[in-house]
Amino acid sequence: MATTIAGVEKEKLVGKRLRRREDPRLITGTATYVDDIHLEDMQYAAIVRSPHAAARILSIEIAAAQNSPGVIAVFTGKDTEKVGGVPCGASLPGLRVPHHNVLAVGRVYFVGHPVAVVVAKDRYMAQDAADLVEVNYEPLPAVADPEKALAPGAAPVHPEWPDNVAFTFHQDGGDVDKAFAEADVVVKQRITSQRLIPMAMETRGVVAEWHGADRQLNLYTSTQIPHLVRTLVATMLGLDENRVRVITPEVGGGFGSKLNVYAEEALMGWIAQKIQKPVKWIETRRENFLCTIHGRGHVDYYELAAKRDGTILGIKLKIIQDVGAYHQLLTPAIPTLSVLMMPGIYKTQNIRADIVGAFTNCMPTDAYRGAGRPEATHGIERMVDILADELQIDPAEIRLKNFVANDQFPFHTATGLMYDSGNYAAPLKKALDLVDYGKLRQEQADARKQGKWIGIGISTYGEICAIGPSPATPAGGWESATVKIEPSGKVTIMTGACPHGQGEETTFAQIAADELGISVDDVLVVRGDTSIVQYGIGTFGSRGTAIGGTAVYFALQDLKEKIKKFGAVLLESDDVTFSGGNVVCNKTGQSKSLPEVAASAYRAMKLPPNTEPGLVSTRFWEPPNFTFPFGTHIVVSEIDGQTGEVKIRRYVAVDDCGNRINPLIIDGQVHGGIAQGIGQALWEQAVYDDNGQLLSGELTDYAVPRAHMMPWIESEHTTTPSPVNPLGVKGVGEAGTIGCSPAVVNSVVDALSPLGVRHIDMPLTPEKIWHILSKGA
Amino acid sequence: MKITCTINGKTYSNDVETRLLLIHYLREVAQLTGSHVGCETSLCGACTVEVNGKAVKSCTMFAVQADGAKITTIEGLASNGTLHPLQEAFWNEHGLQCGFCTPGMIMASKQILERYPNPTEDEIRHGLAGNVCRCTGYQHIVNALKAAAAGARK
Numbered sequence: 001m002a003t004t005i006a007g008v009e010k011e012k013l014v015g016k017r018l019r020r021r022e023d024p025r026l027i028t029g030t031a032t033y034v035d036d037i038h039l040e041d042m043q044y045a046a047i048v049r050s051p052h053a054a055a056r057i058l059s060i061e062i063a064a065a066q067n068s069p070g071v072i073a074v075f076t077g078k079d080t081e082k083v084g085g086v087p088c089g090a091s092l093p094g095l096r097v098p099h100h101n102v103l104a105v106g107r108v109y110f111v112g113h114p115v116a117v118v119v120a121k122d123r124y125m126a127q128d129a130a131d132l133v134e135v136n137y138e139p140l141p142a143v144a145d146p147e148k149a150l151a152p153g154a155a156p157v158h159p160e161w162p163d164n165v166a167f168t169f170h171q172d173g174g175d176v177d178k179a180f181a182e183a184d185v186v187v188k189q190r191i192t193s194q195r196l197i198p199m200a201m202e203t204r205g206v207v208a209e210w211h212g213a214d215r216q217l218n219l220y221t222s223t224q225i226p227h228l229v230r231t232l233v234a235t236m237l238g239l240d241e242n243r244v245r246v247i248t249p250e251v252g253g254g255f256g257s258k259l260n261v262y263a264e265e266a267l268m269g270w271i272a273q274k275i276q277k278p279v280k281w282i283e284t285r286r287e288n289f290l291c292t293i294h295g296r297g298h299v300d301y302y303e304l305a306a307k308r309d310g311t312i313l314g315i316k317l318k319i320i321q322d323v324g325a326y327h328q329l330l331t332p333a334i335p336t337l338s339v340l341m342m343p344g345i346y347k348t349q350n351i352r353a354d355i356v357g358a359f360t361n362c363m364p365t366d367a368y369r370g371a372g373r374p375e376a377t378h379g380i381e382r383m384v385d386i387l388a389d390e391l392q393i394d395p396a397e398i399r400l401k402n403f404v405a406n407d408q409f410p411f412h413t414a415t416g417l418m419y420d421s422g423n424y425a426a427p428l429k430k431a432l433d434l435v436d437y438g439k440l441r442q443e444q445a446d447a448r449k450q451g452k453w454i455g456i457g458i459s460t461y462g463e464i465c466a467i468g469p470s471p472a473t474p475a476g477g478w479e480s481a482t483v484k485i486e487p488s489g490k491v492t493i494m495t496g497a498c499p500h501g502q503g504e505e506t507t508f509a510q511i512a513a514d515e516l517g518i519s520v521d522d523v524l525v526v527r528g529d530t531s532i533v534q535y536g537i538g539t540f541g542s543r544g545t546a547i548g549g550t551a552v553y554f555a556l557q558d559l560k561e562k563i564k565k566f567g568a569v570l571l572e573s574d575d576v577t578f579s580g581g582n583v584v585c586n587k588t589g590q591s592k593s594l595p596e597v598a599a600s601a602y603r604a605m606k607l608p609p610n611t612e613p614g615l616v617s618t619r620f621w622e623p624p625n626f627t628f629p630f631g632t633h634i635v636v637s638e639i640d641g642q643t644g645e646v647k648i649r650r651y652v653a654v655d656d657c658g659n660r661i662n663p664l665i666i667d668g669q670v671h672g673g674i675a676q677g678i679g680q681a682l683w684e685q686a687v688y689d690d691n692g693q694l695l696s697g698e699l700t701d702y703a704v705p706r707a708h709m710m711p712w713i714e715s716e717h718t719t720t721p722s723p724v725n726p727l728g729v730k731g732v733g734e735a736g737t738i739g740c741s742p743a744v745v746n747s748v749v750d751a752l753s754p755l756g757v758r759h760i761d762m763p764l765t766p767e768k769i770w771h772i773l774s775k776g777a
Numbered sequence: 778m779k780i781t782c783t784i785n786g787k788t789y790s791n792d793v794e795t796r797l798l799l800i801h802y803l804r805e806v807a808q809l810t811g812s813h814v815g816c817e818t819s820l821c822g823a824c825t826v827e828v829n830g831k832a833v834k835s836c837t838m839f840a841v842q843a844d845g846a847k848i849t850t851i852e853g854l855a856s857n858g859t860l861h862p863l864q865e866a867f868w869n870e871h872g873l874q875c876g877f878c879t880p881g882m883i884m885a886s887k888q889i890l891e892r893y894p895n896p897t898e899d900e901i902r903h904g905l906a907g908n909v910c911r912c913t914g915y916q917h918i919v920n921a922l923k924a925a926a927a928g929a930r931k
Contacts, residue, residue, distance in 0.1 A: 501912050
């Protein structure tokens with residue numbers, strides 16, 4: 001597509017594999033992350049954390065730490081009692097919300113619970129002194145497993161709620177009892193989605209700076225949601241929100257773990273006021289494992305009712321959600337997303353879901369890439385395979401039979417969603433062609449005869465993206481954009497989204513360049529400073545482009561109208577068009593360039609009727625619906641019969657995220673998502689022992705994927721535009737993770753199916769597979 | 778203890794505590810914050826710099842051990858405003874997202890290409906095994922190294 005102006009064709013940038021505009025600072029080491037900030041007379045904080053999962057604090061001796069060289073202050077929970085609690089932003093009927101002090105008061109509830117904080121001249125001195133704080137604990141019985149926590153007689157995490165129930169949730173859709181009564185077959189399975197550690201490469205960090213005379217707090221923090229942090233930290237500290245400035249410099253990865261408000265953010269803001277100096281706290285990797293939110297933590301009990309021909313009639317699901325010791329910002333909302341997503345992309349209209357949230361003496365769980373949808377997708381995609389095995393139907397065929405059909409969109413699900421658009425068979429068929437499925441099954445049969453363990457796994461996923469309409473989200477689901485065309489004609493976009501690797505400095509510039517007919521180099525995208533950017537929601541839930549980008553689009557439409565008006569004045573004509581970066585008089589062919597028009601809009605010698613000077617538009621776009629991307633991932637795996645190691649021989653991903661703005665960036669999102677999905681499927685697991693000690697608390701014990709562990713990913717796509725927004729985009733940040741894990745596990749179960757294996761819980765470690773092979777042999 | 782070293786062609790001379798880690802010396806004394814701390818335990822590689830021609834994880838080396846050393850950090854790779862071919866390749870191939878691992882990843886890649894001017898995918902992947910990236914899934918990083926190697930052969 002191209003627009004023609006005065007014989008010059010300007011190629012559209014949307015759809016191009018443009019290299020990213022944010023990269024020059026990142027590849028030269030000149031970007032600024034929180035730990036790169038240095039302020040005059042800045043002090044360093046080190047936090048003393050509980051080594052016990054549950055204990056009474058009998059006393060805290062701080063004198064030795066106070067006298068340690070370079071120390072200027074030591075604070076404990078008694079000092080910070082007036083600081084507001086760490087907030088939970090989600091609500092459910094009957095939700096039990098324990099008060100979450102920024103420093104523990106009287107009792108600790110998980111290993112890593114902050115107990116005291118030492119402030120000193122440099123980070124070494126702060127750590128030295130932190131080691132001198134003597135805390136006397138009376139250890140108490142702890143519980144670290146959600147099912148054990150709910151069993152009678154379990155140690156109570158919070159004494160006021162001895163049953164350890166944090167919340168319950170129930171949803172019915174259709175007539176599930178009738179569906180199960182009419183079923184030819186019911187398959188049941190317990191399926192876990194283990195606790196995971198998000199492990200962004202940059203740990204969390206905060207720099208706080210207090211200007212006492214102005215009662216102004218500047219808070220530099222590595223977050224996905226600067227404005228929400230400002231609102232909530234201002235509340236916690238009793239400060240005026242308009243005098244709290246949250247600055248989010250470069251963010252070194254989030255994956256949901258920085259979609260939160262943490263104790264340390266308020267704590268550093270409080271300390272900066274107390275010491276009247278700037279203070280920095282940088283989380284260690286050990287702290288990051290212990291004290292930044294974890295993901296997943298599901299035990300799911302599934303029942304699937306079907307006819308003999310494979311038609312799915314209904315689904316029952318009971319989720320036991322490992323909450324941890326507290327609710328962080330969105331903790332209780334995450335498993336409700338699993339319920340919304342539980343039918344997958346299948347047309348069954350009968351569901352029943354129950355969630356029990358269980359307190360445990362562990363770090364709280366919350367949103368981690370996919371947040372509730374990977375769990376749901378893993379469950380339904382495993383169950384469909386189990387049903388296929390029960391009925392001896394090919395897993396591709398049973399999926400095709402149950403897909404929502406193309407003529408059923410918009411499709412109302414039994415869980416209350418309206419799927420916007422879809423063509424579910426297209427990516428499945430494309431993926432089957434790519435792997436040459438018929439031939440592959442033959443090769444598998446031949447390999448089995450030679451004693452090889454080859455498996456083929458299919459996952460046909462759907463997901464809820466562009467989160468989301470405000471009534472369906474805890475904090476408002478719109479996004480904002482201000483687009484300013486400067487007097488020179490250069491364009492500045494201020495987005496309320498807060499990208500941290502997703503590349504919106506490039507994709508938003510592509511959108512603007514096309515709309516205004518200018519070069520992408522003339523567009524600057526600014527985010528992450530609450531004093532510069534109008535209120536925004538942030539980046540999570542695959543919402544950046546679909547909602548934030550749409551806000552940019554609508555602001556640009558306003559400006560295009562205004563540009564035409566100012567151009568008409570300059571050209572002294574009512575009959576003008578704006579295209580290719582010029583306002584053109586349709587009668588004379590005379591034109592004025594965007595810089596000429598912009599200059600006139602600010603010079604304001606002659607204003608168009610009912611028009612103010614300047615070229616600025618701010619839009620807050622409220623999406624009418626979520627978007628629903630989908631796709632098919634196929635994995636071919638081979639198991640080493642001697643060691644139990646799973647090798648992925650082929651990974652084919654066909655994803656449909658609607659219209660594609662920058663396919664290079666989309667590929668990157670898909671690859672990264674798949675890496676985290678494979679990580680969950682094969683290696684990663686946050687393991688707490690029965691006493692609540694985190695055994696996988698370092699990179700030595702927690703196996704994130706490394707380059708040599710990852711397969712080559714063959715990435716393809718289909719394109720089904722979303723009708724929800726004018727860009728037709730759906731979102732792609734989480735697709736890889738959501739589609740991946742069931743494809744991997746289905747392939748391994750398929751490989752081991754000659755042994756009668758029907759399900760294996762993640763991660764599929766060599767040890768686990770070796771035991772299955774040993775038993776089978 | 779007084780140490781003297783050359784970083785990116787410039788001489789630095791400082792009194793440092795013997796326990797000061799090289800990464801903290803680079804970041805806080807020399808004020809070169811391009812190299813990052815990702816794990817403090819030499820497992821993630823975000824702090825990788827070149828010391829006397831070899832890629833080193835600067836979070837598990839003391840500054841005093843670098844006395845007399847010639848050090849190159851990410852800030853020293855581009856010359857006179859021209860990017861190093863690896864920087865260019867990481868940019869062209871979208872070999873980074875959040876960018877936090879990138880300086881260490883590029884410094885490690887430099888050593889891989891010095892060892893294997895024409896690396897296989899396997900050599901690239903095993904060469905990168907000490908550097909964690911949580912964003913890219915590594916595929917575009919592999920492409921970047923292939924592209925940089927191909928560029929050098931031209």
